[in-house]
Amino acid sequence: MFVAERLYTAEEFWALSAELDHSRLYELVEGVIVEMPRPGLLHGAVVSIIISVLRAFIVPRQLGLVTTESGFILHNDPDVVRGPDVAFVAADRIPAPLPEGWLPFAPDLAVEVVSPNDSAEDIQQKIEEYLRAGTRAIWVFYPKARAINVHRGSAAVRLSENDTLDGGDILPGFTSPIRDFFP
16 A cells, blocks of 8 residues: 655655554655555464574574564665565674664565565565665565575575575574474
């Protein structure tokens, strides 16, 4: 759902975000503020599991920061600000102190959990935006299919619940059975 008729910059979108309805989610897509439907329980449960599993690996090793729904500026003119369901930023890329606003770069890892209202075209657009902006890997979780698509550069691999997800060169040593991510 489109919220506004004119194009906004990331800075204008940030300033306006205080006035937007906080019971809803928004992203800036090619300068247009887009309302994102509130996800359901299955989506939220999967996101919660992903965060828990990633934090259990990342925090003790001080590898970086795991976030949820935080904004990343992926492109300028027209501006794109996406809030992946889960993101990882390597420790050496985290500004200190942490900014209030969005990071002006892409996460190292972006995770999207597909909801029934997400179209294949919207998911593909996000994947392409993340990759163009420098995201090194995108994990797309499909809760109903109990599967994950892993995108690294131009390569994509589909993993089923009987497979194991690994962190590749982004999270070396990280592995987790796919089935553990789904309630």
